[in-house]
C-alpha cells in the first residue's frame with residue numbers, strides 16, 4: 001500500500017489562504033508549490049531507484065488530480081451558458097472524458113505495480129495538484145481550466161524527470177498523458193484569445 005499523503009502543512013496553508021483570498025483565478029504559484037511538494041515527498045523516500053512506494057504515491061496524486069479535472073470539466077459542461085457556450089460546453093465534455101481516460105490509465109498502472117488506486121472522495125482535493133473551481137462565467141471557467149492544465153503539465157514533466165529511465169512503462173503512461181494535457185492547454189488558450197466582449 002502507498003503511504004499516506006504527506007503534503008506539507010505550508011503548502012496546505014498556502015492553498016487554503018489562496019482559496020480564501022482570490023476573486024476567481026487560482027493562484028498558480030501556490031498550487032505549483034503544492035504540486036512540487038507532493039513530488040518532493042515522493043522523491044525523498046529511501047531506496048530509489050525502483051522505489052515502488054514513491055512511484056505509487058506520485059501516481060495516486062496524479063490520479064486524484066485527474067478525477068478533480070473530470071469533475072470540474074463535467075460541471076462546466078453542464079452549467080456553461082452564453083453565446084459561445086454550445087461549442088465550448090461540448091469541448092468541456094470531451095476534455096472531461098479524456099481526463100477520465102487518464103485516470104483509468106493511472107489506476108491500471110497502479111494496479112500493475114501491485115498498488116491500490118485511491119479513489120476515496122474523502123481527501124480527494126487535498127491529494128489533487130489542482131483545484132475544483134466553479135468559475136463565475138464562461139471566461140472564468142476557461143481560465144480556471146487553463147490554470148489546472150498548466151499545473152498538470154508542470155506536474156507531469158516533473159514526474160517524468162523523477163521517474164527517468166527507472167520505469168519506462170510508467171514513464172510512457174505519463175508522457176502519453178502530458179501530450180494530451182498540452183493539447184488541452186493550447187485549446188483553452190486559443191478560446192481565451194477569442195472575442196468575449
Ligand SMILES: [Fe+2]
Nearest residue numbers: 066098099102
Ligand atoms: Fe488529464
Ligand SMILES: [Fe+2]
Nearest residue numbers: 149180181184
Ligand atoms: Fe487536461
